[in-house]
Structures are given as structure tokens and as C-alpha cells.
Amino acid sequence: MGRASRYQTRQGAQILDYLSSLKGEHVTAAAIAGRFEDIGKTTVYRHLDKLVEAGMVRRYFLEGKDSACYQYTGGEECGERFHLKCESCGDLIHLNCDVLTDVADHVMKDHRFAINPLKTVFYGTCGSCLSKTKPPAESGNS
DSSP states (O other): OOTGGGGOSHHHHHHHHHHHHTTTOEEEHHHHHHHOTTSOHHHHHHHHHHHHHTTSEEEEOOTTOSSOEEEEOTTOOOOSOEEEEETTTOOEEEEOOHHHHHHHHHHHHHHOOOOOGGGOEEEEOOHHHHHHSOOOOOOSOO
16 A cells, blocks of 8 residues: 555545645645634644655644644655745745855854754745835935
């Protein structure tokens, strides 16, 4: 029996289909449970645990947050990527950046400290949220 086939209950299939439809976006278990009126939160968590164990879904724990967020991977590994967390909209973005890889290499070489990119999250504001904020109108006479 394949990894994904173990979870092919109707509810499990609904959760997996929903996560895969998000195309790599991250979502909380509460948001998933809110999406389905007929699936309880406990069932969502149980299926998410199974999907994480099977490698179909990745779970992220973010500093200062009580709940984890989940991302459909389809069994593909995240790799050695750093992450960006938008403090406005909550998006978690995978970042492939040679500059940060160079920084991690420097920290290892010069400071003998190995950074774990899978657990390294930079907090700030994403481009989409930045574009929504308008700078205050300039005062003065023109």
C-alpha cells in the first residue's frame, strides 16, 4: 500500500485535495477545519499528522505562534531553504537565495556555527502587503 493510499478516506482525500489546490501556500489546521463543515478539528489534526508522517505535507512551527502551519509538498522535500514570514498577511515564503547561503557558509567557516535553514525564518512584510500600504500624503504647498 502506497503512502498516500493509506489516507484515502473521504475526509482525508478532501483535506489532501484542498492542500494540493493551494499550490504551495501555507495554511493552519484551524483554517482547514473552517473550510469543511463536515470535518471536525480533531479529524483535521489526525489527518495532517498522517500526511506529515507520509511526507505529503510539511509542518512549520513559527516562533511566538501557538499553532503550526501546513504546506502540501506532494512528497518533495523543501530542501535547504530559508523562509520569510509576513507579519501582515501571515504568508510563509520559501526563499532560494545564494546570498543567504553565502551568509550561512560564512557563519560556519568564520564562527563555527551551523545555521539550520529549515528552522530559520525572517520576519517582515511581503511585497504584496507593502504595495497595499500607501505612504502618507506629503504636506506643503505646491
